[in-house]
Structures are given as structure tokens and as C-alpha cells.
Amino acid sequence: MTKAKSKFYFPRTPLLVQIERRCSFADCGLRNQIGLTKAEAIEYRGFNCSQCERWNEDQLSRLETPDSWCADNDARTTN
Numbered sequence: 001m002t003k004a005k006s007k008f009y010f011p012r013t014p015l016l017v018q019i020e021r022r023c024s025f026a027d028c029g030l031r032n033q034i035g036l037t038k039a040e041a042i043e044y045r046g047f048n049c050s051q052c053e054r055w056n057e058d059q060l061s062r063l064e065t066p067d068s069w070c071a072d073n074d075a076r077t078t079n
């Protein structure tokens, strides 16, 4: 046993997830870079295009969310 305790904490979970979504409107089609916190990612249902400001319905795929977030997500999604 060593006395020295590391005070450094390396979170295994990223704080933000970055996704890229193309605006679904044909006359726009802007690529939106969207950064979501964990809480936002759980509630994520779409985004407002930063160019035309129209609402794009969207979902996060499992592949886009870190495993640890998904586990939490499952616990909260009971319907």
C-alpha cells in the first residue's frame, strides 16, 4: 500500500458529443455542427439550422453517444 493518492481524476465520459447534421431543407442543406452535453443528448429531438433557422427533427444514433451515456439513457427511458 502506498500513501500517495492521486488526486487527478480522469473522467471516462466525454462532456460533450459533437455531431454533424445536414439541414434537411433542399434550399438550404447547411452542415450544422452541434455540440450536446449529456443532458442535451438525452433530450435531443432535433435542431434549429443555424442558417435558415428552421427546425429539423432528428435523433441521435447509439453510435454517436458514448457507451456510458447510453447506459444512463436506458435507465431513464421507460416507455
Ligand SMILES: [Zn+2]
Residues within 6 Å of the ligand: 023, 024, 025, 028, 029, 030, 049, 050, 051, 052, 053, 054
Ligand atoms: Zn437550413
